[in-house]
Amino acid sequence: MSSLHELAHAKINLYLHVTGRRQADGYHLLDSLAVFAGAADRLDLALGNGRGGHVALDIKGRFSAGLGGEDCADNLIVRAGAILRELAGEEVARNLPDVGITLHKELPVASGIGGGSADAAAALRLLLGVWKLSLPPARLNAVATRLGADVPVCLEQRAARMEGIGEVLSPAPHLPPCGMMLVNCGRSVSTPQVFKARAPVFTPRATLPPAWATLADMVRDLADQTNDLQAAACAICPEIVTVLDALRVAPGCRLARMSGSGATCFALFDSPDAARAAQAAVQQAGAHWWVWAGDLCRSTTEARTSIPA
Numbered sequence: 001m002s003s004l005h006e007l008a009h010a011k012i013n014l015y016l017h018v019t020g021r022r023q024a025d026g027y028h029l030l031d032s033l034a035v036f037a038g039a040a041d042r043l044d045l046a047l048g049n050g051r052g053g054h055v056a057l058d059i060k061g062r063f064s065a066g067l068g069g070e071d072c073a074d075n076l077i078v079r080a081g082a083i084l085r086e087l088a089g090e091e092v093a094r095n096l097p098d099v100g101i102t103l104h105k106e107l108p109v110a111s112g113i114g115g116g117s118a119d120a121a122a123a124l125r126l127l128l129g130v131w132k133l134s135l136p137p138a139r140l141n142a143v144a145t146r147l148g149a150d151v152p153v154c155l156e157q158r159a160a161r162m163e164g165i166g167e168v169l170s171p172a173p174h175l176p177p178c179g180m181m182l183v184n185c186g187r188s189v190s191t192p193q194v195f196k197a198r199a200p201v202f203t204p205r206a207t208l209p210p211a212w213a214t215l216a217d218m219v220r221d222l223a224d225q226t227n228d229l230q231a232a233a234c235a236i237c238p239e240i241v242t243v244l245d246a247l248r249v250a251p252g253c254r255l256a257r258m259s260g261s262g263a264t265c266f267a268l269f270d271s272p273d274a275a276r277a278a279q280a281a282v283q284q285a286g287a288h289w290w291v292w293a294g295d296l297c298r299s300t301t302e303a304r305t306s307i308p309a
């Protein structure tokens with residue numbers, strides 16, 4: 001059998017409102033518009049010789065060192081395998097083929113673009129396929145949420161509005177053509193720490209149109225929204241402010257903001273070419289920064305998503 005692969009695209013929160021707090025466990029209630037950028041990790045899967053549904057993980061790529069100190073059992077890819085084995089039950093699990101997954105880690109770790117969540121979702125897609133398991137959509141959403149609040153949206157890798165703690169998904173407004181730049185200053189920022197450090201105020205749910213015909217229309221509406229985690233993340237990691245300043249003065253930048261709990265920031269441009277044209281100028285502001293420019297994923301086909309029925 002030839003090797004299977006999936007791309008795990010970066011999730012960008014175009015805005016992120018903290019609308020409340022869940023009583024039961026203190027998780028925050030969110031209203032966010034998530035889109036997916038062309039930037040991605042890649043997972044290659046090869047079938048092993050044994051049975052039992054074991055997942056062996058090998059990590060390569062530009063940001064592999066960011067996960068180097070961690071036990072592979074803690075990796076969200078291996079945890080995705082463990083949850084599916086548990087759901088399959090002992091008898092079925094005994095006969096599941098072992099697999100080897102190579103993660104090419106090209107997205108910065110703990111950086112507000114959900115790389116780990118995207119990897120977990122890609123692993124779920126791959127493993128459901130090779131193990132020939134199928135789950136009803138609500139069950140799959142619950143499994144994904146157990147792995148992380150960002151994992152459900154990463155299953156489809158399609159622009160979506162996220163509510164609840166992230167697991168309540170609805171269609172995003174139709175997006176206009178545009179380009180995107182992503183910049184990360186190289187410092188990992190802890191999501192729980194940022195949630196804890198934010199000012200204890202809530203922002204109402206946004207009112208969005210069904211479609212944005214032009215980037216100017218979208219930017220006008222996004223300018224009225226906020227990332228409620230940005231101030232707290234900037235206090236923890238002041239270099240985020242430097243990144244935002246560099247993005248705002250980049251030629252052609254229409255809007256610059258932080259994604260998720262940071263530290264990665266994004267900027268919107270008229271086109272992927274306009275974003276790429278501004279890349280060198282931004283890289284000059286921070287030689288050690290990770291800078292990516294290109295297009296959004298505009299369809300699930302483009303994002304190479306395959307959720308077995």
Ligand SMILES: C[C@@](CO)(OP(=O)(O)O)[C@H](O)COP(=O)(O)OP(=O)(O)OC[C@H]1O[C@@H](n2ccc(N)nc2=O)[C@H](O)[C@@H]1O
Nearest residue numbers: 027028112113114148149150151165191192195260261262
């Ligand atoms: C902030 C967001 C916005 O999309 O993105 P990232 O910064 O991670 O990319 C996500 O909500 C992150 O999702 P994810 O990283 O999967 O979070 P989880 O592993 O479930 O939770 C990590 C920790 O973040 C806090 N958390 C997370 C989600 C949420 N709605 N409320 C929270 O309070 C909790 O302290 C939790 O223990």
Ligand SMILES: Nc1ncnc2c1ncn2[C@@H]1O[C@H](COP(=O)(O)OP(=O)(O)O)[C@@H](O)[C@H]1O
Nearest residue numbers: 074075076109110111112113114115116117119
């Ligand atoms: N495959 C993975 N890639 C990245 N992080 C992972 C992975 N598996 C587990 N993790 C853990 O999840 C944490 C959050 O990772 P990540 O999803 O990259 O953050 P964010 O959502 O803020 O971009 C990391 O600090 C790391 O400990």
